[in-house]
Amino acid sequence: MAPGASDSHEVLSVLDRPIALHNLTYLDEGDEVTVGRPDIDSYAILPLEGAALLRRLGDGMTPRQAAAWYEQTYGEMADVEDFLAGVGELGFIRAPDEDAVGSGQVRWQRLSQAVFSPVSGFLFVLLMTACGVLLVRDPALRPSYHQFFFTKYITVMAVGLFLIQFPLILIHESAHALAGRRLGLRTRLSLGRRLYFVVFETSMDGLVTVPRRKRFLPMLAGILADLVVYAIFVIVASLTLHGGQPTMAGTVALVIAIDTLLRVAWQFYFHLRTDMYYVAVTMFRCADLQTVAQQMLRNRMHRLLGYPRTPADESGWHPRDRAVARWYSWLLLLGNAFSIGTLLIVVLPATIRVVRLASHALTGAAGVPRMADSIVVVLLSAGQLIIAGWLAWRSRRRRRSTSPSDPSDPSDPSDA
DSSP, rough: OTTTHHHHHHHHHHSOOOOBOOEEEEEEEETEEEEEGGGGGGEEEEHHHHHHHHHHHHOOOEEEEEHHHHHHHHHHOOOOHHHHHHHTTOBOOOTTSSSSOOOOTTTHHHHHHHSSSSSHHHHHHHHHHHHHHHHHOGGGGOGGGGGOOSSSSSHHHHHHHHHHHHHHHHHHHHHHHHHHHHHTTOEEEEOOOOOOEEEEEEEGGGGGGGGGGGTHHHHHHHHHHHHHHHHHHHHHHHHTTTTTTTHHHHHHHHHHHHHHHHHHHHHTTTTGGGHHHHHHHHHHHHHHHHHHHHHHHHHHHHHHHHHHOSOOOOGOOHHHHHHHHHHHHHHHHHHHHHOOOHHIIIIHHHHHHHHHHHHHHHTTTHHHHHHHHHHHHHHHHHHHHHHHHHHHHHHHHHHHHHHHTTTOOOOOOOBB
């Protein structure tokens, strides 16, 4: 037998046998089709003709028949062997002894459909209306940084906020996860970071296979949950008003409310790629809007200063990113301005007061209890930075452990 004859016969047999595929999802978007296997969060963007070839294979055609159909339909030959290799790497091909997976109802899907129903939407509107009326009627309920200082012991304030914020952040991310599961997505919660902020993250990779108009609720669900939490605690505080001022319990409720409201404001920090950033990207059908907008701003600055060369090569920009970034780059500046405004109006005044109180206590003039109080606050403040640093180190170590030439190197999961 001539060398290579066995390999050739094996290729022929593969090309003449139908290929078993898992249950795949297809989302047609103009000239591209997003194809995915939701159970393992494996997705690919194919041109229309590539998706059509995959569909023919899924319908039972052998690779040879599908290649002949492709040539007859599009007037060119398809490298079906290379195509099968790529599809296999994505995990789309099912082994002979493997059951087809990739469809079916996910866990908590019925609960999520009940949570995000028209009735729930009506109740949300009623709740927010009641909250708005109370804020207009009673000035003591309106957000103010003074509400954070409900005790002279900084530790009580810091520990209280520290313990309260994590369950509320978990509610925010759980709302994203539930809204995703309402669409049949296998969403996941994890711990991550944004710069030096430790955060919970919701992975919704399967959202790329959902029509764009259905993606907004999963992306905005966290903010909606925050607004519900805010309204509930404002209403609770209103029930404690005495002589126009809330009691201690009401003040604590207002502290929780304003802390929640600050997280809503944080979602407009576009430079951190928060919920509102992904809403914008979805609305305008962009690929990597943030990177292009940042590069465009730097190039504008260089041109304004008269530099002969710009720092970023514009030839590789996606046309849609380029078009939207012409105005989004200015919105990015407004987002930064919003962040700075929040810092100056709320965070900075509160921080200055904490530092003054802590400095006085650390001198020993206020006694051992107040000194211990300040030390605990410092340790709690440093704790988040330590955790964020550990997460950054872990992420860096994982990237180093993956070979740069390895095509299976996972990209960062998209987060809402």
